[in-house]
C-alpha cells in the first residue's frame with residue numbers, strides 16, 4: 001500500500017515537473033533562437049537534472065525529446081562541478097579587468113619566478129631544435145632522473161619503466177583515476193581534500209566516500225577503516241595537504257596502509273618539499289604497499305613552474321602503462337622543451353623559497369588568530385595554505401563573496417574541499433607587503449561586520 005502510495009506520489013510529481021518544464025521551455029526549440037540561448041537552456045537543464053530525483057529524469061528526457069531539445073553534453077557531465085578554485089580566479093580576473101585591485105589569497109601557486117637555470121635549459125632546448133613530439137611517457141633521461149629521485153629521496157623501488165611524465169601532476173592524477181576506477185567503484189577520500197579529486201572520480205563513474213578529518217585535520221584512521229569495504233577500489237591521500245597544510249606522520253601513513261585492505265592508493269606528494277616541520281614519508285615505500293601505490297608529484301610547486309605543466313607518477317607497471325595509453329590518446333606527451341628544463345630543475349635548491357613561505361605562514365597564522373579565526377591546535381606544517389574556521393558565524397561562501405566585493409581580497413570557501421561550510425582557505429603564496437595589506441583589509445571588514 002505504502003509502495004503504491006509513494007509510486008503515485010512520485011508519478012504525479014514527475015508529471016507536474018514535466019508540465020512545468022514544458023510551460024517554461026516549450027517555446028525554445030532547436031530552431032533559430034541562437035546558440036547563446038541554447039547554451040543557457042542546456043545549463044538550466046543540467047541544473048534541474050541535478051536537483052530532481054533520478055526517477056524524474058525519464059520525464060525530463062521525454063520532455064526534452066518532445067520539445068525537440070537535444071543537449072550537446074554527455075551524461076557524464078551531469079554531475080561534474082566547476083573547480084571552486086578556478087571559479088574564484090575567474091571572478092578575480094573579472095574585477096581586475098574593471099581596474100579593481102584585488103589581493104589574491106585564493107591562489108594555489110608560488111609567487112616566485114621559475115629559477116633561471118630552468119629557463120636557460122628550456123631556451124637551449126628550443127634553440128637546438130628540441131621542439132618535436134617526444135616519447136609519450138616522457139624522454140628517457142627525465143624518466144630515469146625521476147626514478148632516481150624517487151629511489152633516493154622517497155625510498156620507492158622504481159625504475160624508469162615505472163615512471164610516466166605528464167603535463168602537470170593533475171593530469172597524472174586524472175589518468176590514474178581513469179585507469180583504476182570503473183562505474184560504481186568506491187573511492188575513499190579523507191577530507192578536506194583538494195577540489196579535483198571528487199570530480200575526477202565522478203568523471204570515471206566512481207562513488208566518493210568522504211572521510212572527514214579529526215581535530216587538527218589529522219586523518220581519522222578508524223573512520224577510514226570503516227569506510228573501506230570490498231567495493232573500495234582506491235584511496236586518495238595528499239600530504240602535505242591542500243587545503244589544510246597538515247603533514248601526515250609516518251605512523252599515520254603506516255596505519256592508513258594497514259586499513260586500506262589491499263585497495264589501490266594514490267599518494268599525491270606535490271607539496272613534498274614545502275615543509276616546515278616534521279619530515280616527508282612516502283606511503284609507497286612500505287614493503288608490499290608500493291605494489292598498489294601510485295605516487296604523484298610534479299614541478300609546479302617546488303620549482304615555481306605552474307605554467308610549465310609538468311608532473312609525474314610512479315607505480316605498478318601495469319597501471320603506469322594504462323595511464324600511458326590514456327596519455328597517448330589525449331595529450332600525446334608533455335611539451336618537449338619543458339622536459340629538458342625539468343632535468344635542470346632537479347639541481348636547483350627550493351629552500352630559500354620555502355624559508356620565505358615559512359616566515360609568511362608564521363605571520364599570517366598569527367594574524368588570523370588575532371582576528372578571531374580558529375586555526376585549531378597547530379599551525380599548518382606544510383604547503384602554503386591555512387584552513388581556519390571563520391569566527392563570524394558567516395558561511396565560507398558568503399564570507400568569500402563579501403570579502404571580495406567589500407574588501408577586494410579573494411579567498412576560497414571551505415565547501416570546495418568537502419563538507420566544510422564554515423571554513424575558508426587562505427593561501428599565503430603572496431608577497432609579505434600584500435599579505436600585510438590583506439590582513440589590514442580583513443581586519444576592517446570584520447569590524448564592519450561586528451567582529
Ligand SMILES: Cc1ncc(COP(=O)(O)O)c(C=O)c1O
Pocket residue numbers: 108167168169170171194238241242268270297298299300306309310311
Ligand atoms: C594537492 C594538489 N595536487 C595536484 C595539483 C596539480 O598541480 P599541477 O597540475 O600544477 O602539477 C595541485 C595544484 O594546485 C594540488 O594542490
